[in-house]
Amino acid sequence: MSRKPYHREVPRVLWFFDHPRYLRYMARELTCLFIGAYTLLLVVGIGRLAEGRAAYEAFLEALKSPLSIVFHVLALGFAVYHSVTWFNLTPKALPVQIGEEFMPDWVIAGAHYAVWVLLSLGILFFAGVF
Amino acid sequence: MSERRFELEVLRYNPETDSAPHFQRYSVGCEEEGVVLDALNRIKETIDPTLSYRWSCHMAVCGSCGMMINGEPKLACKAFLRNYAGVIRVEPLAHFPIERDLVTVLDDFMDKLARVKPYLIPKEEKPLSAGEYRQTPAELKKFKQYTLCINCMLCYAACPEYGLIPKFIGPAAIALAHRYNQDSRDGGRDERQEEIAATEGVWECSFAGACSEVCPEHVDPAGAIQQVKIASTVDWYRDHLMPWLKK
Numbered sequence: 063m064s065r066k067p068y069h070r071e072v073p074r075v076l077w078f079f080d081h082p083r084y085l086r087y088m089a090r091e092l093t094c095l096f097i098g099a100y101t102l103l104l105v106v107g108i109g110r111l112a113e114g115r116a117a118y119e120a121f122l123e124a125l126k127s128p129l130s131i132v133f134h135v136l137a138l139g140f141a142v143y144h145s146v147t148w149f150n151l152t153p154k155a156l157p158v159q160i161g162e163e164f165m166p167d168w169v170i171a172g173a174h175y176a177v178w179v180l181l182s183l184g185i186l187f188f189a190g191v192f
Numbered sequence: 193m194s195e196r197r198f199e200l201e202v203l204r205y206n207p208e209t210d211s212a213p214h215f216q217r218y219s220v221g222c223e224e225e226g227v228v229l230d231a232l233n234r235i236k237e238t239i240d241p242t243l244s245y246r247w248s249c250h251m252a253v254c255g256s257c258g259m260m261i262n263g264e265p266k267l268a269c270k271a272f273l274r275n276y277a278g279v280i281r282v283e284p285l286a287h288f289p290i291e292r293d294l295v296t297v298l299d300d301f302m303d304k305l306a307r308v309k310p311y312l313i314p315k316e317e318k319p320l321s322a323g324e325y326r327q328t329p330a331e332l333k334k335f336k337q338y339t340l341c342i343n344c345m346l347c348y349a350a351c352p353e354y355g356l357i358p359k360f361i362g363p364a365a366i367a368l369a370h371r372y373n374q375d376s377r378d379g380g381r382d383e384r385q386e387e388i389a390a391t392e393g394v395w396e397c398s399f400a401g402a403c404s405e406v407c408p409e410h411v412d413p414a415g416a417i418q419q420v421k422i423a424s425t426v427d428w429y430r431d432h433l434m435p436w437l438k439k
Contacts, residue, residue: 154415
């Protein structure tokens with residue numbers, strides 16, 4: 063008997079609208095654009111700093127524009143979503159077995175959150191917030 | 193046990209007469225406590241004997257009855273009818289070619305499974321008289337979760353990467369390779385790395401995590417893939433930064 067298997071097309075572009083879990087995944091992937099854009103902004107800031115006081119102060123002034131504030135709020139939101147979704151996945155990638163038992167997931171994810179808080183506090187300290 | 197009528201919309205494809213699949217609607221009486229597989233069996237017994245699908249154990253052990261139920265990869269024997277409202281849409285597992293009706297072509301998965309050598313390759317050959325290869329409970333627990341894979345391929349149907357890039361070795365095969373790599377009795381990791389540490393292996397995965405969400409045995413293939421990525425990265429740094437450690 064001859065075979066004639068049927069191949070179904072997978073949508074190439076909008077496949078992630080097929081299921082909410084794919085949308086959540088794409089949302090996580092999308093966060094990198096905002097993090098990338100924020101990194102570029104920092105690089106531009108360093109460039110302005112190298113150009114001298116006047117250029118740097120103009121840069122700081124530009125950061126106060128409404129558009130810049132909207133971008134920063136969005137970037138912060140996406141950065142938090144990025145960090146939380148990835149930290150929650152760390153127990154899958156880094157299981158720690160002690161004796162027979164595996165460390166509970168919350169300990170591994172929690173350790174990442176703790177380091178995040180500590181580093182953030184450290185940066186705020188060096189930035190002169192405290 | 194009380195009976196109720198259930199409406200099912202099943203994707204049909206007859207390679208001898210059809211050029212494309214089409215949906216066929218069935219209304220079937222089934223026990224309230226039944227699963228989708230019971231409804232399919234009832235259809236085949238009482239309405240339409242030509243309906244084709246795979247099944248065997250009816251208890252989520254054999255891994256044969258994987259299909260898309262309302263768009264979600266499920267074992268038909270574990271999908272309770274009472275959990276679905278309205279018409280239940282049943283299709284063959286996504287991302288696999290359709291052989292006939294709900295039967296898919298498995299060749300691609302079987303080839304990939306063979307490529308990762310999912311069996312013990314002992315570190316050292318011992319004569320039978322030397323006795324068994326011993327293992328502590330902790331060493332067993334390190335990989336036990338991955339032994340629960342029943343090769344049902346729901347993870348392949350859920351994986352968007354496999355749908356877009358069919359050469360990806362995929363979740364179950366990598367999880368099984370990882371299972372043997374983690375086994376204290378095994379010495380075959382280098383051979384398996386050739387397949388799974390390659391571009392078509394773990395690096396094709398972008399951690400959508402869908403495989404682990406749909407796994408009926410909670411094997412967590414996504415976890416296995418990330419662990420292989422980390423181990424392969426450590427290998428790369430060791431080879432390039434500390435070449436004197438190379439065997």
